[in-house]
Amino acid sequence: MKIIVCIKQVPDTTEIKINPVTGTLIREGVPSIINPDDKGGLELALRLKESHNAHVTVLTMGPTQADAVLREALAMGVDRAILLTDKKFAGADTLATSNALAGALRNLDYDLIITGRQAIDGDTAQVGPQVAELLDLPQVSYLENLEVKENNLFLLKKQTEEGYQLLEADAPLLVTVLASSFKPRYMNVKGIVEAYSKEVEIWGFDKITVDEENLGLKGSPTKVDKAFAKGIKGAGEIYEMDPEEAVGMIMRKLKEKYII
Amino acid sequence: MELNQYKDIFVFAEQREGGIQSVTLELLGKARTLADTLGEKVVAVLAGHQISSKSQELISAGADKVIVADYPELKDYITEPYAQTLTHVINNFKPSVLLIGATTIGRDLGPRLSARVKTGLTADCTKLEIAEAGHLLMTRPAFGGNLMATIVCKEHRPQMATVRPGVMKKFDTDTTRTGEVIMLKVDFDKSKFKVRLIETIKEGKGKIDITEARILISGGRGVGMEGMPKLKELATTLKAEVSASRALVDAGVVTHERQVGQTGKTVRPDLYFACGISGAIQHLAGMEESDYIVAINKDKSAPIFQISDLGIVGDVNKIIPLLNERLKK
Incomplete structure (x- = not known):
């Protein structure tokens, strides 16, 4: 079985703080990480490597610094790493990103493509299903579990608001997975040492199969009209008081608001 | 086009x-x-x-x-x-x-x-x-x-x-x-048509939807596992639902369906009680549209106080049981 995992390097948004005076983002010193849902995807692939002798390729698109997340994936145990990088890919929205990824995937062999459900910097959850459409593959999103049945048949558990669905699909297939369902392993020491001696393949526009007009800013149907820091709602009354006084104050306010 | x-x-x-x-x-x-x-x-x-x-x-x-x-x-x-x-x-x-x-x-x-x-x-x-x-x-x-x-x-x-x-x-x-x-x-x-549905499973009958609740009693790190039962008692008294910040969900104290915030649910109840929640930006994104926000936290510099209508700097684990006692009277 051949598996390709698509991952994204993201800023650790839980580390981003807001300057309370200006309301602007403080991004200095924020570390870059493998997007959590994507890391869950790596874990699923590595479990299938162990149980079904799968060959695992990891693919990312980004600037050259994205090499770091591929090294981490190699240290976790993937077999092959590809960095998709080219000035022609820059400024892409989700659809143009999906076009570039699909362009690379057309030149690779796979039975299963795994992406994270969504990235923590954009939270769009769009790239997985868009790649599936562009490659004419069936998709199952919000994946909580996957079992391999006989000959290329997958049994899939998909999260819903009320519980879950059990689905069945044949390979080739694309799934988008939840970090909470696939707790990732740690890199092992041997893996970390080896990760830096392994090759990361660099693919530019000339290595992929896609119309140039579908890439980058030009290939993006959506554009950012403006971006702004969220205005901070003015703080209300704040009191430092002992529990007795505090309860009295809360009761008074809730009565004023007709809540009690 | x-x-x-x-x-x-x-x-x-x-x-x-x-x-x-x-x-x-x-x-x-x-x-x-x-x-x-x-x-x-x-x-x-x-x-x-x-x-x-x-x-x-x-x-x-x-x-x-x-x-x-x-x-x-x-x-x-x-x-x-x-x-x-x-x-x-x-x-x-x-x-x-x-x-x-x-x-x-x-x-x-x-x-x-x-x-x-x-x-x-x-x-x-x-x-x-x-x-x-x-x-x-x-x-x-x-x-x-x-x-x-x-x-x-x-x-x-x-x-x-x-x-x-x-x-x-x-x-x-x-x-x-x-x-x-x-x-x-x-x-x-x-x-x-290559994906076939085998069955749809609903978990937990009468599953709650915190987005529909009029009052939410929401707990964070400052409440911890020990304080949760007190929050539930207050919720019962006020006919409210219990929700939580990511800290309590990650700790396994509260289920994901009750998580408020960017990776949880967006809520806009009439009253939002933020108990021991410091107010990470991901959490605020999910609740700041609430009509009235009461925040209780030990740390007076907690960001939650920047968006609360009524902020109490104090010990949530003392205030909540006392409030519940008074409300029941």
Whole structure:
């Protein structure tokens, strides 16, 4: 079985703080990480490597610094790493990103493509299903579990608001997975040492199969009209008081608001 | 693309087991405002099986027209039959705008559809407006709620957006409204139906939905596992629901369905009690629209106090039991 995992390097948004005076983002010193849902995807692939002798390729698109997340994936145990990088890919929205990824995937062999459900910097959850459409593959999103049945048949558990669905699909297939369902392993020491001696393949526009007009800013149907820091709602009354006084104050306010 | 051929505000009417989802009614409310601004119509697209009787519910909630696709293949949501149906609607009716609920269904269907018809999709919008030039301005949070961005899709149609449940306000239901119902004929390409539904499992009967609660008692790190029973007691007294920040969900104290915030749910109750929640930006993004926010925290520099209406610097584990005692009297 051949598996390709698509991952994204993201800023650790839980580390981003807001300057309370200006309301602007403080991004200095924020570390870059493998997007959590994507890391869950790596874990699923590595479990299938162990149980079904799968060959695992990891693919990312980004600037050259994205090499770091591929090294981490190699240290976790993937077999092959590809960095998709080219000035022609820059400024892409989700659809143009999906076009570039699909362009690379057309030149690779796979039975299963795994992406994270969504990235923590954009939270769009769009790239997985868009790649599936562009490659004419069936998709199952919000994946909580996957079992391999006989000959290329997958049994899939998909999260819903009320519980879950059990689905069945044949390979080739694309799934988008939840970090909470696939707790990732740690890199092992041997893996970390080896990760830096392994090759990361660099693919530019000339290595992929896609119309140039579908890439980058030009290939993006959506554009950012403006971006702004969220205005901070003015703080209300704040009191430092002992529990007795505090309860009295809360009761008074809730009565004023007709809540009690 | 001939942009002027595209008009009207379309809403994907999500149904589950034949029941119209609340987010659909919220989207119809928003669509009504947008359509009135443009002098256009609101069109609901209802896909399912034996569901045409639900059309009036959509009209009462603001639709001028309902397009019904009634097929056994559409009984339960599966990506491909729904994607084919909506593609057919887009190609034949040429909507200017298509709004979809940001549910596990909408967030599966939306991107698939946008790639198929080659248009833009903006996820999880919190604000939708019409620009002077007539196009849609779609505002959404990014970077875990740290930044807001207004997105446009000027040269492609339809302009597609998803909106999370609980974000938009419903239109006041008017059962006397009338509208047109169109039965749609779809020729499915069944060779593409490659995912089969085996069964749908609902977990936990009477599962709660914190987005519907009028009062939420929400706990964070400062409450911990020990303080949770006290929060539950207060919730019972106030006929409220318990919710939590990510810290308690990650710690396994509270289930994910009760998580408020960027990776949880967006809520706007009448009263939000933030107990021992410091107020990480991801959390604030999910609750700052609440009508009245009471925050209790030991740390007076906690960011939660920047958005609370009433902030108490104090020990939540002492205040909550005492408050509960007083309220019961």
